[in-house]
Amino acid sequence: MKWSQTHLYTLKESPADAEIESHKLLVRSGFIKKLAPGLFTYGAMALRSLRKFEAILRQELEKVGCVEVLMPVVQPKEIWQETGRWTTMGDGLLKFKNRNQHEFCLGATHEEAVTDYIRHDIKSYRDLPKIIYQVQTKYRDEIRPRFGLMRGREFIMKDAYSFDLSQEAAHDSYEKMYQAYQNIFNRLGLDYRVVQADSGSIGGDKSHEFHVLAESGEDHLLVEEGSDYAANSEVCMSQPSIAPSVKATGEKMAEIETKGIRTIESLSSYLNVPANHLVKTMFFDISSDPKKHQPIAVLVLGDDEVNPVKIKNLLKLDLPPEPINEAQVKALTGAMPGSCGPVNLKCDVYMDKAVESLPEIVVGANKDDIHLKNVVAGRDFKVKQVADFRLAKPGDKGPNGGTLKSYRGIEVGHVFYLGNKYSKAMNANYLDANGKSQIIEMGCYGIGVGRTVQAAIEQNHDKDGMIWPMALAPFHVHICHLDPADESANEKVEALNQALAASQIDVFIDERKARPGVKFKDADLLGFPVRVTAGKRGLENGVFEVVVRKSKAKHEVEISKAAEFIQNLVRELNEQ
């Protein structure tokens, strides 16, 4: 394809709202253009990348027997009511009424729709197993969309759903999809990790995330050294922090003045006590009704953080609870954050098990600038439950005793064993060999299509632009045709184009009337894996210049040998 045959305009300036490199580069290169926050038009180049990824998805999913369908974007309230998610999904589910006053939402996910789709068809055990998938536009009403396609409102997902006879069979489907996902991401040539993830209140240990590693990734991953254990930090198992043994004074609880002291750091230095001898009181709202509030307090050691996912799983909430705000803390405790504590608190108090190793603790007095010392749990305040609430962190010991190391990842895929949560709620049953009705077992499997394409660039770029992995590159070869007015040069470029096209290599030709510097800059920005320069001097000497975008390695190749050289280079780069 020639530049003049497409609609492609590169920009010098990055958009003001772009925070990460891949977002800046995709906009600057004309791959995507914002219509409104979180809503993008995919340009011709981006579409080619998406389509290449989709083709890989289809190939690998069909190898393991997945069946493709296409479900509606707009979904009726009724199916979401069956599972209760019409209310529990929160504000991310965009709801509206149509002109007849019926309620609908924009599909953020399709468990309900697919379960409705199969429940009328599946009659007997002979109809199972099934894995149904689609590649479809989804919508999530992000409060603050950001990072381009990473956290957009409208986005393209590949979502698959498995239906099985039993938990064991569902686990087999899970393993099959896990393997397919590995095959998919291996083909992309990206550095990725599979980590254990939150499987919520539903079931077992069956939830894994696929993360493309990148410094700007929103997810914290912890990988245990010397073992194959890796997990999202929000569910990472780690051995609890242990506070050094401290003797009890046996004294009564007493106030201490702590004027202006609001943080663990300042309290630690004021009392000359290490942070892990101190205790933080954190507040979360566990109400599932957005119109109501139900605050709780959670106590953790001073150098630990609370993991809201652990609260969610312990209390069987639908979503991890949000911290309450300063005004709500003040209203609840009478003091500002930093001076709060569990004594005489008008809400339930939960305690991380690491806090148990401190017989007496220092906590806020629920009066500004006052703390309490010699506070004893059970004596001076009531504990609703002691459990594991802390967030694992780098340096902790992992479950196998190795030290946890931190990575940043972009979640691009998720495999999830669902059990019978949706099938039970929606009466998706089958008759077993004895004619007895049984509930279908389910799993769900998502891959963010646009997000993966952007993650590829977040991981692979340099100061000059994007560096496409061969598998996702809109074009494999970018020819900077410097002298398009010269008929003889045109012939040589066209011959190379034809020879490459014949071996399924996608060639993009920049034949604009523009200076060589402009063309090279744009070639670097667009970042197709192999650049070929067809310039006057080179052609006079009988050569093309071939440059590898990633390594910047340069080769002068005889015109007659160029096609073969490039075919080999493309193959090699694809296997890297």
Add this chain to the structure above:
Amino acid sequence: MKWSQTHLYTLKESPADAEIESHKLLVRSGFIKKLAPGLFTYGAMALRSLRKFEAILRQELEKVGCVEVLMPVVQPKEIWQETGRWTTMGDGLLKFKNRNQHEFCLGATHEEAVTDYIRHDIKSYRDLPKIIYQVQTKYRDEIRPRFGLMRGREFIMKDAYSFDLSQEAAHDSYEKMYQAYQNIFNRLGLDYRVVQADSGSIGGDKSHEFHVLAESGEDHLLVEEGSDYAANSEVCMSQPSIAPSVKATGEKMAEIETKGIRTIESLSSYLNVPANHLVKTMFFDISSDPKKHQPIAVLVLGDDEVNPVKIKNLLKLDLPPEPINEAQVKALTGAMPGSCGPVNLKCDVYMDKAVESLPEIVVGANKDDIHLKNVVAGRDFKVKQVADFRLAKPGDKGPNGGTLKSYRGIEVGHVFYLGNKYSKAMNANYLDANGKSQIIEMGCYGIGVGRTVQAAIEQNHDKDGMIWPMALAPFHVHICHLDPADESANEKVEALNQALAASQIDVFIDERKARPGVKFKDADLLGFPVRVTAGKRGLENGVFEVVVRKSKAKHEVEISKAAEFIQNLVRELNEQ
């Protein structure tokens, strides 16, 4: 693909809400399944048809230089306000607020989005022409969705938009797209017609619709015999009805009693006057504000009908006006429909030019059961404007003098010259060679993807099921494999499958444990073009039975020659 590898369940019963055969058949065959009114899941088979059609669309559009992009489904209010269509689009445009209280709509069409997309890129005359297209899900909030994919709420469209330097260049793009559309529909093997269509108040004669002919089609087409003139009846040019010359009596207007007479037919027989000597008074609401009413009256000859599109174009309305209801007629005139007329009417009165040939007319008196005779336009009532308001009908003379013949069509494509309506409103300009700012000229071009696939079946089916044209068939060949437990039969079927797959023929194998009658019935219902029966008796005699779905022609073909025979048959059927 084997039946067991997909998710396919056929139904004996048609859905209760299906009115036309293609809707019944697509549901019964498991191609589509309703999630809610106007919202369908496309099953694996339907998706294969859609994808085949999309591939044809892409090939033909790219041949004429169209560039594919993908624009958002969800669109911000702001761009629709720029063109004024946020209010003028009516209730078909589904609007909603997101969680941040910003207003959006679901894209029913993308003129605004695409104009926004290109206006920041297009700087100079060198950037034009451009034709941008997409294949995308759209949403139109139909009050009463029906006919399956034909008039659904969510549907898949191919929409293209051309951007040009001048009206002349825009007409060239229009011709190019018109040709591409002919190439597309020719490839489908469907009986279709291109007709002139309403180009509204925008511009010229540049609007054509592509209709697949089918008796159940919602559109009335009129084709002139002995000429290549064809038009949607709503815009069809025809020579006006001519009332036989009638002499004026010169008498004064007078009441006549017409008890119980409400129709032209009964008035005609009561007065013993032909219908085309009588005059009907019809009422329409031309207000663009749904909260207000602005009725008008239109007079046409008794055997003519009013064409609301002609009212729309004459009065430059956004949409064809709706007739007012009985209660509104009563409120306006004081009488029920059938007793109304133009005398002393409190609204503007328009008159079809054919009515001018009657010097005196009989009309309702605006009193129930009373008419007026000897009524003279201009003397007894005021005429706002005389113009062409009548709907052309079969039997009329066309613009070239030939008789108009009636067809029913399903509109599957539309090409439309837009002029600068959107580009002007949205400031989509370019600098010409003299550095002067000029407004871009636009055209738009739509094809209903799902609608075309369904129209193919509405045109091609019989009492047993669907009959897929080769180009859209999910599979070209359907093998009824009657004895899948027999290893030797399996080998023969698999060898045929491999041989056909090698020549790009898509084969579907029904290897279910089911009776032959069930398999044949399902094969007829699914309607793939060629059916092969691999049965015990045939295989013992060394033959497959090959049946053409459409003609039901049967061939016994030696196993060794079957692949070649079927390849030839598929090619022949594709060329029909």
